[in-house]
Amino acid sequence: MVDTLGDFDVALNRTLQGLALAEVSRAFIERTVGKGGEHLVRQTLAHVGADAALFDAAWTAYQQHYAEVNGQHSQVFEGVVEGLESWRARGWRLACLTNKPQAPALALLQAKGLAGFFEQCFGGDSFERKKPDPLPLLRTCEALGVAPAQALMVGDSRNDAEAARAAGCPVVLVSYGYNHGEPIQSVGADAVIERLDAL
Helix, strand or coil, X not given: CEECHHHHHHHHHHHHHHCCCCCCCHHHHHHHCCCCHXXXXXXXXXXXXCCHXXXXXXXXXXXXHHHHHCCCCCEEXXXXXXXXXXXXXXXXXXXXXCCXXXXXXXXXXXXXXXXXXXXXXXXXXXXXXXXXXXXXXXXXXXXXXXXXXXXXXXXXXHHHHHHHHHHCCCEEEECCCCCCCCCHHHCCCCEEECCHHHC
């Protein structure tokens, strides 16, 4: 729903600067995001050739920097508000499920005026496991009181599709998200759409 690459770029490179490490490109970040902040920081340290023992310091710094810039360098994708308004008008019950930690995810939704569309917001720290494990999606369906087969997962990556398939939930992916450099059409979703309001 929100293009947060700019926030990742600023927070991650400020973290690297503070550790006297080389910065990384937006292209690297775009290929790496989507499996949670811890994964992003670990992969970044490996990418710049840093000692893995720096993870704790890097993770702490990254969380601080991200909290400082959350939403400042990001923008809502075209068609998102129109799509959410349309779904709500149809009486659909909506939940947001992300691998981003819950607190910054909710803060971002509020900053971008999207929080009011969702009955629930779950993050990567809400459950014991993250997507692509099906557990978060199954728990989200439970919270909404709907069977997975009667829900629809709308996502932007293989992570989302794999979680949906494992949970027994149909899945539609948008074409513009972060999918680790892989063409979204190759993931095998039930459909791929250009904008949320195309659903």
